[in-house]
Structures are given as structure tokens and as C-alpha cells.
Amino acid sequence: MPIKTGKQYIDSLRDGRRLFIDGKVVTDVTGYPPLQGIIGTIAGLHDDQHDPALHGLLAYKSPTTGEPVSTTYLEARTREEFAALAGCFHLRAKRTFGLMGRLTDFMSAFLVDQAVALKALGKNEAAARAQGMVELCRENDFEVTHALIDPQSDRSTLDAPSQAVQVVERTAEGVVVSGCRMLSTLAPVANECYVGPYYPRKPGEDRFVLAFVVPMNAPGLSILCRESFHRGQAAFDRPLSSRFDEGDAILMFDRVLVPHERMIIDGDLEAYNGMLASRPGxxxxxxxxxxxxxxxxxxxxxxxxxxxxxxxxxxxxxxxxxxxxxxxxxxxxxxxxxxxxxxxxxxxxxxxxxxxxxxxxxxxxxxxxxxxxxxxxxxxxxxxxxxxxxxxxxxxxxxxxxxxxxxxxxxxxxxxxxxxxxxxxxxxxxxxxxxxxxxxxxxxxxxxxxxxxxxxxxxxxxxxxxxxxxxxxxxxxxxxxxxxx
Structure with a gap:
């Protein structure tokens, strides 16, 4: 699917995910009142892509399908392409007044950075899987969040805590993971989540050396959200809370199956620790x-x-x-x-x-x-x-x-x-x-x-x-x- 409309984005959220928020279990975020403002804001950004006056700034021709896709995924190589990428980021930040720190733009850039870095490191198989995730998210115009940080079990050490996301089983279909990751901003209203490195792992922590992408409705994934900041106040009184509360969440993985094609890194310490230092930027x-x-x-x-x-x-x-x-x-x-x-x-x-x-x-x-x-x-x-x-x-x-x-x-x-x-x-x-x-x-x-x-x-x-x-x-x-x- 090429660039979505706002309505298509909203429809995509009706996927049966399990959100634990404000003491409730929410399975249809589009019907949960505190999230209507942020959903509407993101839907507006999707509609912007179809505005004839903005389309040329916000979309470009997919290198694989020829369909229009979000410019946030542009792998810029020339000065003109970098100007186009920066212009797209600027316009989308302007539409949200810089208040959405984890617009999907961040993860679009992050995923492209990762794929290029892995290729530069000579990690060709991982690079191919990373590029596959870029194309999956780009061609479906997904909203993507991330969970990069281990739970705060013991902040006196950078060792991987036993509660962190880790491999618990390998099957013919993929890798089964369990554990916890934080802090996933945008998680309540995203389509996909990337789990990967932010701080380096150490030798011997192989089962924690993982980078993958899963849908927010993956079986076994629970989204534990902080309380909502918008509780029905008029937009006059809460002009920002009512429109830009992205939501933050801790993600609980209880035997979540990650298919092989979605598992970018599995135990390769050099790739895991090296790709953030080798990205184009x-x-x-x-x-x-x-x-x-x-x-x-x-x-x-x-x-x-x-x-x-x-x-x-x-x-x-x-x-x-x-x-x-x-x-x-x-x-x-x-x-x-x-x-x-x-x-x-x-x-x-x-x-x-x-x-x-x-x-x-x-x-x-x-x-x-x-x-x-x-x-x-x-x-x-x-x-x-x-x-x-x-x-x-x-x-x-x-x-x-x-x-x-x-x-x-x-x-x-x-x-x-x-x-x-x-x-x-x-x-x-x-x-x-x-x-x-x-x-x-x-x-x-x-x-x-x-x-x-x-x-x-x-x-x-x-x-x-x-x-x-x-x-x-x-x-x-x-x-x-x-x-x-």
C-alpha cells in the first residue's frame, strides 16, 4: 500500500492490540477518548501527504514499487536528496510544532541508518533483513515506535538485566522472546515496534543481543501505558495535551514469536554494537x-x-x-x-x-x-x-x-x-x-x-x-x- 490517508491510518489501528491504560484494557484505541487527539493529529499528517501543495515535499517514488511513499524513508545520497529529506522533516516538525519527539519520522531515519550501517560493516545478511524492514514499513506507510532501553532493574550497572528482552526458544518459524523493554513513546498509536540497541552489550550476553521489528498486535505483547494526560478538557484549556500527547509505554514480551525475516540481529555482538557508530546520520x-x-x-x-x-x-x-x-x-x-x-x-x-x-x-x-x-x-x-x-x-x-x-x-x-x-x-x-x-x-x-x-x-x-x-x-x-x- 502506498501513502495512507488519515482514515486508512485510523482503520489500521483496529488490530486487536492489548493496551493497559488508565486502569482499563483497551483493544480498540480508536474508540478510547483520551487518544483521539493524538490519533487525529497523526491522521492529519497522513492526509498532508495527499495534499497537492505538499505531496512533492512529503512523498517520493518508491524505489521498489514506483508508488508514492513517505520521504522520511529516503536514503539520501546527493546534496539534492539531503535537502529533500531535511525539507520533509522540517515541514512535518512544523506541522506538529516540534512537540512530538517520536514522530514516526525518527524511526524512518533510524531504520534506514541501521540498514546502511550494517551493509557498511559487511553484515550483509543482517543488512538485507534490515532493508526488508525498511521496505515493509515504507511500503505500508506504518507508524513505527521503538523500545531501546532495558527495564530499570539496577541502574548501577550497564549489564543486561535478567528482565530484559531475550531469546527463550528457537523454532522453525522464528525466535521466541520474553522480557521487558522501555520506554516506547508513540506505542499506543503505532503500527510496528522496533527493538534494538541503544547501549552496547557485552560478551556473554548473546541471548540479549537482538534487533527486530514486531507489530503492536503481536500475540504475547502487552502495552503497559502511562496514564493519559488528556482527560476530556476542552482544547481551549489544554491546547497541547489535547493534540500532542504521544503516550509512553513499557512493552511486555511474553513468549512473542519473531519471524526470522523480522529478526535483524540475533547474537551478533559486532553488528549489534557497531551499527550505531557506523550509520550515515x-x-x-x-x-x-x-x-x-x-x-x-x-x-x-x-x-x-x-x-x-x-x-x-x-x-x-x-x-x-x-x-x-x-x-x-x-x-x-x-x-x-x-x-x-x-x-x-x-x-x-x-x-x-x-x-x-x-x-x-x-x-x-x-x-x-x-x-x-x-x-x-x-x-x-x-x-x-x-x-x-x-x-x-x-x-x-x-x-x-x-x-x-x-x-x-x-x-x-x-x-x-x-x-x-x-x-x-x-x-x-x-x-x-x-x-x-x-x-x-x-x-x-x-x-x-x-x-x-x-x-x-x-x-x-x-x-x-x-x-x-x-x-x-x-x-x-x-x-x-x-x-x-
């Missing part, structure tokens, strides 16, 4: 574009709020918001760098190389992953900073009454008279304050703050990885060069 491009869009949205919200209460005239707030705008400019540069770096890596892969770098004279010998570094450190800082500025700009104004109160004929006219701002009426001012509350003070906003801090995993472990990089040694060498001259 489509995933960091998507992640930086999404994160930049959210930073733009937060900076814009802080500006609108400051204008609504007159704080935009105060030097203190001009400086605070000005710093956010400067961070947006830095983020735009990171985005451009991630795209350029992706192009360099794609060109290197075409030459049979898995690394890029310089000559040590005109540019550094060791090249990092600027997009990866940015999502590890820059964007958690920048988006947290932006949310803090928004809180200060709004002040106690976010502790506002509801839209129903404004509609009350007894009190509404008084609000129109007294609860106004410079050049702004009471209704729009109230809308802005409810938006600011949903972004910073509601359950949705609190989760968003935590999510940005931990978007790419444990920041301490990420920092230790960077310490072990070749860049560290190259920086240190500068000191010794000075001392030796």
Missing part, C-alpha cells in the same frame, strides 16, 4: 530539525506572552528572549551542519569507508557527530532554558480560569473589561496563558521537560562516551604540541 538530522522547531516554538511563545503582558518593553525580558533567539540561530547552524555531515558520510559510504575526518592541518582528523552531540547536550539545555524563560515571562498569569468561565455570561464581560493586555483582548490573552500553562505546568508540560532532558538517554553515560572519543585525544594533543615547541 539520517537520525541526527531528523532529531536536530525537530528539536530546533520546538526551540523556535518555545521562543515564539515566550515572545507572545511577554507582549501580552507588556514585559516585552523591559530590558530584562528583551535580553532573556534575545538569548533564546540567539540559541535558535545556533540551532539552525547545527541543523545545517548535521545535513552537511550526513552528506559527507554518505559519500564516504559510497567509497566503501565508514569514517569521515580531516588531514589534521586544515581541519581536525577526527570528526564527531554534530547532530548527536547537539541532541545529547545543546538541545536539552536550550529547550529547558526556553521553557524557563516562558515561565518567568508568564508569571502567575498562567494560573488562569477556564474557557468555560470566560463563556459564562455573568463573568465573561468583566474579564473582557479587566483581564486584558497591551493591544490584546481578554480572550486571546487567556488563550495564551492556557497555552503557556499546558507547556510548562500541566502533566503534559512536566513530561515534556523531563523528555527533553533525557531525549537521548542518560546524560552522564552520553558524556562518558564523548570522553572516550578520538576528539578528546586530539584536543589534548594540542597541549603537548605547545609544550614541545
Amino acid at each position: 539520517y537520525t541526527p538530522i531528523q532529531a536536530t530539525i525537530r528539536s530546533t522547531m520546538k526551540l523556535r516554538f518555545l521562543a515564539g511563545m515566550a515572545t507572545a506572552i511577554a507582549r501580552a503582558n507588556g514585559r516585552d518593553k523591559l530590558p530584562r525580558f528583551q535580553a532573556a528572549i534575545g538569548e533564546l533567539i540567539a540559541l535558535v540561530s545556533v540551532a539552525d547552524g547545527i541543523r545545517a551542519g548535521a545535513v552537511e555531515e550526513g552528506l559527507r558520510r554518505a559519500e564516504a559510504f559510497a567509497r566503501g569507508e565508514t569514517r569521515i575526518g580531516g588531514d589534521g592541518l586544515t581541519e581536525p582528523k577526527v570528526a564527531g557527530v554534530c547532530g548527536g552531540a547537539a541532541i545529547n547536550f545543546f538541545f536539552p539545555y536550550a529547550n529547558t532554558k526556553a521553557a524557563d524563560v516562558l515561565r518567568i515571562a508568564a508569571g502567575s498569569g498562567v494560573l488562569a480560569m477556564s474557557g468555560a468561565d470566560y463563556a459564562n455570561p455573568e463573568i465573561g464581560p468583566l474579564m473582557d473589561k479587566w483581564l486584558v493586555g497591551p493591544g490584546i483582548d481578554a480572550r486571546r490573552r487567556l488563550e495564551l496563558m492556557k497555552l503557556a500553562w499546558d507547556m510548562t505546568g500541566s502533566e503534559f508540560g512536566s513530561r515534556a521537560g523531563l523528555y527533553e532532558r533525557l531525549y537521548s538517554g542518560d546524560p552522564e553515560i552520553n558524556a562518558q562516551r564523548w570522553f572516550r572519543s578520538g576528539i578528546t585525544r586530539e584536543c589534548e594533543q594540542l597541549v603537548h604540541e605547545l609544550l614541545e615547541t
